[in-house]
Amino acid sequence: MGQIKLNQVTKSFGDVEVIPPLDLTIEDGEFTVFVGPSGCGKSTLLRLIAGLEDISSGHIDINGSDATNVPPAKRGLAMVFQSYALYPHMSVRKNIAFPMRMAGIDEAEQNRRIEAAAKALNLTDYLERRPGQLSGGQRQRVAIGRAIVREPAAFLFDEPLSNLDAALRVGMRLEISELHKRLETTMIYVTHDQVEAMTMADKIVVLRAGVIEQVGSPLDLYHAPRNEFVAGFIGSPKMNLIKGAEAEKHGASTIGIRPEHTDVSMTDGMWKGRVGVAEHLGSDTFIHVHDTGLGDMITVRITGDIQAKHGDTIYLTPQLDKLHKFDANGLRAG
Amino acid sequence: MARAVTQKRKIINTVAAWGIGLLIFFPILWTILTSFKTEAQAISDPPIFLAFDWTLENYGVVLERSNYMRFLWNSVIIAGGSTILGIIIAVPAAWSMAFVPSRRTKDILLWMLSTKMLPAVGVLYPIYLIFIKLGILDSRIGLVIVLMLMNLPIIVWMLYTYFREIPGEILEAARMDGASLKNEILYVLTPMAIPGIASTLLLNFILAWNEAFWTLNLTAAKAAPLTAFIASYSSPEGLFFAKLSAASTMAIAPILILGWFSQKQLVSGLTFGAVK
Amino acid sequence: MATQHSRSAARLMMAPAVILLLGWMLVPLIMTLMFSFKKYLPLRGGDLGWVGFENYVRFVSSSSFWPSVMATLIIVGGVLLITVVFGVLLALLLNQPMWGQGIVRILVIAPFFVMPTVSALVWKNMFMDPVNGLFAHLWRFFGATPIEWLSQASLQSIVMIVSWQWLPFATLILLTAIQSLDSEQLEAAEMDGAPPLKRFGYIILPHLGRAITVVVLIQTIFLLAVFAEIFVTTGGAFGTRTLTYLIYQRVLESQNVGLGSAGGVYAIILANIVAIFLMRAVGKNLDE
Numbered sequence: 001m002g003q004i005k006l007n008q009v010t011k012s013f014g015d016v017e018v019i020p021p022l023d024l025t026i027e028d029g030e031f032t033v034f035v036g037p038s039g040c041g042k043s044t045l046l047r048l049i050a051g052l053e054d055i056s057s058g059h060i061d062i063n064g065s066d067a068t069n070v071p072p073a074k075r076g077l078a079m080v081f082q083s084y085a086l087y088p089h090m091s092v093r094k095n096i097a098f099p100m101r102m103a104g105i106d107e108a109e110q111n112r113r114i115e116a117a118a119k120a121l122n123l124t125d126y127l128e129r130r131p132g133q134l135s136g137g138q139r140q141r142v143a144i145g146r147a148i149v150r151e152p153a154a155f156l157f158d159e160p161l162s163n164l165d166a167a168l169r170v171g172m173r174l175e176i177s178e179l180h181k182r183l184e185t186t187m188i189y190v191t192h193d194q195v196e197a198m199t200m201a202d203k204i205v206v207l208r209a210g211v212i213e214q215v216g217s218p219l220d221l222y223h224a225p226r227n228e229f230v231a232g233f234i235g236s237p238k239m240n241l242i243k244g245a246e247a248e249k250h251g252a253s254t255i256g257i258r259p260e261h262t263d264v265s266m267t268d269g270m271w272k273g274r275v276g277v278a279e280h281l282g283s284d285t286f287i288h289v290h291d292t293g294l295g296d297m298i299t300v301r302i303t304g305d306i307q308a309k310h311g312d313t314i315y316l317t318p319q320l321d322k323l324h325k326f327d328a329n330g331l332r333a334g
Numbered sequence: 335m336a337r338a339v340t341q342k343r344k345i346i347n348t349v350a351a352w353g354i355g356l357l358i359f360f361p362i363l364w365t366i367l368t369s370f371k372t373e374a375q376a377i378s379d380p381p382i383f384l385a386f387d388w389t390l391e392n393y394g395v396v397l398e399r400s401n402y403m404r405f406l407w408n409s410v411i412i413a414g415g416s417t418i419l420g421i422i423i424a425v426p427a428a429w430s431m432a433f434v435p436s437r438r439t440k441d442i443l444l445w446m447l448s449t450k451m452l453p454a455v456g457v458l459y460p461i462y463l464i465f466i467k468l469g470i471l472d473s474r475i476g477l478v479i480v481l482m483l484m485n486l487p488i489i490v491w492m493l494y495t496y497f498r499e500i501p502g503e504i505l506e507a508a509r510m511d512g513a514s515l516k517n518e519i520l521y522v523l524t525p526m527a528i529p530g531i532a533s534t535l536l537l538n539f540i541l542a543w544n545e546a547f548w549t550l551n552l553t554a555a556k557a558a559p560l561t562a563f564i565a566s567y568s569s570p571e572g573l574f575f576a577k578l579s580a581a582s583t584m585a586i587a588p589i590l591i592l593g594w595f596s597q598k599q600l601v602s603g604l605t606f607g608a609v610k
Numbered sequence: 611m612a613t614q615h616s617r618s619a620a621r622l623m624m625a626p627a628v629i630l631l632l633g634w635m636l637v638p639l640i641m642t643l644m645f646s647f648k649k650y651l652p653l654r655g656g657d658l659g660w661v662g663f664e665n666y667v668r669f670v671s672s673s674s675f676w677p678s679v680m681a682t683l684i685i686v687g688g689v690l691l692i693t694v695v696f697g698v699l700l701a702l703l704l705n706q707p708m709w710g711q712g713i714v715r716i717l718v719i720a721p722f723f724v725m726p727t728v729s730a731l732v733w734k735n736m737f738m739d740p741v742n743g744l745f746a747h748l749w750r751f752f753g754a755t756p757i758e759w760l761s762q763a764s765l766q767s768i769v770m771i772v773s774w775q776w777l778p779f780a781t782l783i784l785l786t787a788i789q790s791l792d793s794e795q796l797e798a799a800e801m802d803g804a805p806p807l808k809r810f811g812y813i814i815l816p817h818l819g820r821a822i823t824v825v826v827l828i829q830t831i832f833l834l835a836v837f838a839e840i841f842v843t844t845g846g847a848f849g850t851r852t853l854t855y856l857i858y859q860r861v862l863e864s865q866n867v868g869l870g871s872a873g874g875v876y877a878i879i880l881a882n883i884v885a886i887f888l889m890r891a892v893g894k895n896l897d898e
Binding site: 343344347348350351352354355356358359361362364365368377379380381423424426427429430431433434436442444446447448449450451452453454455456457458459460461463464483486487490515540543544546547550551560561562564565567568573575578579582585586589590593594597600601 | 616617619620621623624626627628630631634635637638639641642645700703704706707708709710711712713714715716717718719720721722723724725726727728729731732733735736737739742744747750751774777778782786831834835837838841842853854855857858861862867870871873874875877878881882884885889
C-alpha cells in the first residue's frame with residue numbers, strides 16, 4: 001500500500017513561494033517521475049513528501065491518513081539520495097541494517113533481509129567493506145539496498161543516477177525499473193533528464209517553477225503535450241517550434257513538429273533550407289537545417305544514413321497528422 | 335608539479351629548522367636535564383650540559399615535600415571532567431548550529447565567543463562569593479564547572495567547524511531511515527565526527543590543564559591542581575633549580591606525553607578548527 | 611532548510627549551552643556592577659552602602675591606572691607582533707623540504723603544552739636569575755654585566771616569556787594556511803617574473819590574511835587575561851602591573867571589592883571594545 005496524495009500543498013522560503021498550491025495523486029504501485037529543468041521545485045516537492053521540509057499550507061496523505069505533521073522517520077518512506085548518503089563509518093552490512101536497527105527488528109530477520117537484498121543487488125561479496133572502498137555504481141546499489149530492506153510504503157529517489165557515468169547510468173536505470181516491476185511498490189523519482197523520465201515512468205509529472213505543467217504517461221506527453229513547454233521538454237532531439245506566417249497557415253499561433261516526423265528530400269518538399277551540421281549516430285542522423293525562413297534552425301531526424309553535406313540544399317516536409325498546434329497562450333489547440 | 339630541490343638547499347633548510355626548533359624547545363629540555371642534576375651542578379658556571387652525575391634525588395625530595403599524586407589527580411579530574419562535560423553540552427548545540435542554521439546562528443556563535451573576552455578578574459569576587467554560598471570553594475566540582483564554562487565557547491566553535499564538513503544529506507538519510515534525533519546524533523553524527531571531537535577534547539583538556547587563574551584563586555588545600563603545586567615553588571624554593579626542575583617536569587610530563595602520542599589530533603585541534 | 615520539528619529541536623538542543631553561558635556572563639556581571647557602586651570592604655566592615663560613582667572616579671584617578679593600561683597594551687601588542695612576525699617566518703621555513711620535518715614541528719609546538727606557572731618559573735629562575743640564571747652565565751662569558759631581567763627589563767621579559775608560549779600556536783596556524791596555498795599560483799607568479807620578495811608580498815601574505823586574523827583574535831582573548839606569568843614572576847612590581855593584575859590586587863590583596871569591581875567594569879568595557887573590532891573581522895571571515 002502506498003498511495004500518496006498532495007492536497008493544495010504550498011511551500012514558501014521566506015517571502016518566496018517556490019510551490020504555489022498543488023494537487024497530485026500518486027497511486028499505489030505507480031512509478032512516478034518528477035521531471036523539469038533545474039530549479040523547477042521537483043526536489044523540493046520530493047523533500048516535502050519525505051517530510052525533510054515542512055509544507056507551508058495544504059496537507060499530504062499517505063495511505064489515506066494525514067501525514068502532514070508526521071516526522072520523516074515515521075512516514076514509512078525510504079529515500080535514495082543524489083550523493084547516496086551512505087554512512088562512511090559503517091560497513092555495507094551495517095549501512096543496510098541501520099533502518100532495521102532503528103525499527104527494532106530482530107537480528108535474525110535483519111540478516112535474512114540483508115542477505116536477500118545483497119543477493120538481489122549483487123552486493124554479497126562486499127557486505128563487509130566500507131562505502132569508501134566501493135565504486136559509484138556499488139554505492140548506489142547499497143543505497144538502494146538500505147531502502148529496500150525497510151519494506152517502505154514508497155521509495156523516493158532524488159536524482160540517483162546523476163553522479164554516475166553514462167554507461168553505468170543506463171544499466172542502473174534498467175535495474176531500478178526491474179526492481180519496480182518485482183516489488184510493485186510506489187516509487188517517486190526525481191530527475192532533470194527526460195530520457196530517464198520517458199524510459200522508467202508509468203506517470204510523468206512535468207514541473208516548471210513549482211507548477212505542474214502536465215501529468216500523464218510517457219506516450220501521452222509525447223503525443224499530446226498540453227503546452228509548448230512540455231512539447232519542448234519531452235522528446236529528443238527537441239521538437240521544432242515555429243511561429244509566424246507558417247503557423248498561421250495551420251490556424252495556430254505556434255506549430256510544433258518533432259524531428260522524427262519530418263520527411264527529407266534532396267529534390268523537393270514543403271520547406272527549403274541549407275544543411276548546417278549533420279550528426280551521424282549510425283542508426284539515425286540528425287540534420288540541423290538553416291535558412292528555411294521559419295525563424296530558428298530546424299532539426300530533423302532520419303533513420304539510417306543520408307548523404308547530406310554542409311551547405312547542401314535540402315527540402316523538408318512535415319507529416320501533417322503529427323503536427324502540434326498551440327494557441328497564443330502556448331496551450332494545445334485542437 | 336613539485337620541483338626538484340637541490341640537495342644543498344635542503345641541507346640549509348634542515349639545519350636552520352632544526353636549529354630554531356631546538357632553540358625553542360631548549361627551555362623544556364634544559365628543565366628536564368636540570369631535574370636530574372644535584373643542586374650544585376644545576377647552578378654551576380659554566381653550565382654542564384650532559385656530563386653531570388645523574389640523580390633521581392630531586393624527584394624524591396619533591397614527592398616527599400608535597401603530595402604530588404593528589405595534585406595530579408586533581409588536575410586529571412578537573413581538566414578531564416570539565417572537557418567531557420563541555421563536550422556533552424556542546425555537541426547538541428553545535429549540531430543545531432551546523433545543520434539547522436538560522437539567521438541568528440552566526441550571532442549566537444559570535445556572542446558565545448565574546449563571553450570568552452569577559453575578563454575573569456572582573457568577575458572574580460562574585461564567583462568567589464557564589465562559590466562560598468554554594469559551598470564549592472576549593473572543591474573539584476566547582477572548578478569543573480568554571481573551567482567547563484570557560485572553555486564551552488571554544489568547544490562549541492570547534493565542534494561547529496568540524497560538523498559543518500559533514501554533508502547534511504547523511505543526517506537526512508538517517509532521519510529517513512527512522513532514526514530519532516538522539517539516534518541520529520549518537521549513531522551517525524558522533525562516529526563520523528570522531529576525529530574532530532578527539533581534537534576538540536585534547537585541546538580543551540590541555541587548556542583546562544594549564545588554566546592558571548581560576549585554579550589558583552579558587553582552590554586552597556583540597557582541590558588544588560598541578561598549576562598550584564608549581565606556584566608554591568615561586569619563592570624561595572625556586573632558587574633550588576634542580577628541585578624546581580623536577581617539580582616542573584612532573585607537572586608538564588603528562589601533557590607532553592599525551593601530546594606526543596596524539597600529535598595528529600593535536601595539530602588539527604591547535605588550529606581551533608579555524609584554518610584548514 | 612529544515613522542518614519546524616527540527617527547528618524546535620535545534621532550539622531545545624542549543625538551550626543548555628546558551629542558558630549556561632548567559633548565566634555565566636550575566637550573574638557575576640550584575641554582581642560586579644552592583645559592588646562597583648558600593649563601598650565594600652569584606653575585612654573592614656563589609657558592605658558600607660552605596661557610594662555612586664566614587665569607585666569609578668577613584669580607580670581612574672589612581673596613579674596606577676594609566677600605567678596599568680599601558681602595561682596591558684604593551685604586553686598584548688608586543689606578544690602579537692612577535693608571534694605573528696616570527697610565526698610567519700617560521701611557518702615559511704617549516705614549509706620548505708627538509709629532513710625530520712615532523713620532529714621539528716613537535717619541538718616547535720612543545721611550549722604550548724607547558725603550563726603558564728611552569729614556564730614563568732623556569733624562565734624567571736633558571737634563565738633570568740641575575741646570579742645563577744643561564745643568561746647571566748652567558749653574559750659573563752662575553753664579559754658583560756648580567757642584566758636583572760625582571761626588574762630592569764621587566765615588561766620585555768614578560769613579553770618574551772608569553773611570546774615563547776604563544777609562538778607555537780601562531781606558527782602552526784600559519785603553517786596550516788601556507789600548506790593550503792596552491793603551489794601553481796606561486797609557479798605562475800614565478801613564470802610572470804615575480805622575484806621571491808614580491809611573491810611573498812603579493813601572493814603568500816594576502817593568502818595568510820584569514821589565518822592572521824584568527825591568530826590575532828584567539829591570542830588577544832588569552833593575552834588580555836595573562837595572569838599567572840605576572841603572579842609568579844614579578845607579582846605586579848616593576849611596571850608589570852596590567853589592568854587584570856591591578857584589579858586582582860584591589861580585590862584580593864587590599865580587599866577593596868567596590869574599587870576592584872569598578873576596575874572590573876573598566877576592564878570589561880576595554881575587552882568589549884577590542885571584541886567588537888575583532889568580532890567584526892572574524893564575522894567577515896565566517897562568511898567565506
